[in-house]
Amino acid sequence: MTLIHPTAVIDPKAELDSSVKVGAYTVIGGNAQIGAGTEIGPHAVIEGHTVIGENNRIFQFASLGAQPQDKKWKGEPTRLIIGNGNTIREFTTFNTGTVTGIGETRVGDDNWIMAYCHLAHDCVVGSHTIFANNASLAGHVTIGDYVVLGGYTLVFQFCTIGNYAMTAFSAGVHKDVPPYFMAAGYRAEPAGINSEGMRRNGFTAEQIANVKDVYKTVYLRDLPFEEAKADILKRAETLPELAVFKEFFEHSSSRGIIR
Known part of the structure; x- marks a missing residue:
């Protein structure tokens, strides 16, 4: 109990591992489950049916597990699940x-989510x-692993962004973004491939060249999609x-890809 600030308000039904740290004035509801090593800063609110894994760092003023901003929601016990x-x-x-x-809304492992971001x-959301x-996702959005969203990126509902893709500052993503590709612009358009991200994650020059050729096949060779x-x-x-x-095409939305 020494890890929990005396001003924190924690429902006795909440399930917290004994190693969880909770800052001043934080509020945790009775349906929360929080795993070992997770640290929660002051003035955070964790409510709803929320499951949080191990070794997460949640900073002050975060709001996790609030009811969806959807008028069709009628109090059903839907969930938020956050990994490690x-x-x-x-x-x-x-x-x-x-x-x-x-x-449920799902977040994987080892994600770095900066201030004022919103997950509807x-x-x-995948991992890494x-x-x-200020990046924001509307409802029903799917984000793959190793994706980078630039500041103020807005993703329209039901869109899918594939693994290793990247968006530029203030991109307005209204269609799907294939893996490895970059999207930029108020109405996001294709802007090459995320070659730097690929290099940082251990891809070889040959693999990067193969992805670049895929980009050319989609956008530069005047082929029917x-x-x-x-x-591909x-x-x-x-x-x-x-x-x-293959996975991206199987699970992409009906919106089509950015063109």
């Missing part, structure tokens, strides 16, 4: 899911992502770095 090793900075807001969606209901300040897609999937059978495109 995440950094969640000041004034972030993560909402629970809805029964008309997948019933039924979003799925970086969300710069279905023909370009078939070509065929190459993905022998090139491991392209395997993520």
Whole structure:
């Protein structure tokens, strides 16, 4: 109990590991479950059916597990699930899911989510992502692993952003962004590939060149999209770095990709 500030308000039904640290004036509701080694700063609010894993760092004024901003929500016990090793900075807001969606909002492991970011209901965020300040996801958005969202990026509902993709400052993402690709602009358009991100994550020059050729196939060779897609999937059978495109095409939204 020495790790919990005396001014914190914690519902006796909440389940906190004995190693959890809680700062002054933080409020934790009765349906919260918080794993070992997680640290919660002052003035944070954790409510709703929220499950938080181990070794997360949650900064002051974060709001996690509040009801979804969806008029169809009628008090159903939908959830927010957060994995391990995440950094969640000041004034972030993560909402629970809805029964008309997948019933939960999910965040993976080792994500770095900066101040004022928003995750709406039924979003799925992978692992090892970086969300710069004020990046916001509308409902039902899917974000892959190792994605980087530039500051003030806005992602429209139901969009999918593939693994290792990146958005520029103030990008308005209204369609899906394929893996490794970059998106920029108020109405986001393709802007090359995230070659620097690939290098930092250990991809070889040959693998980067293969992804660059995929980008050319989609945007620069004047092919019908279905023909370009078939070509990419065929190459993905022998090139491991392209395997993520198969998953992306299988789970992409009906909005189509940025063009």
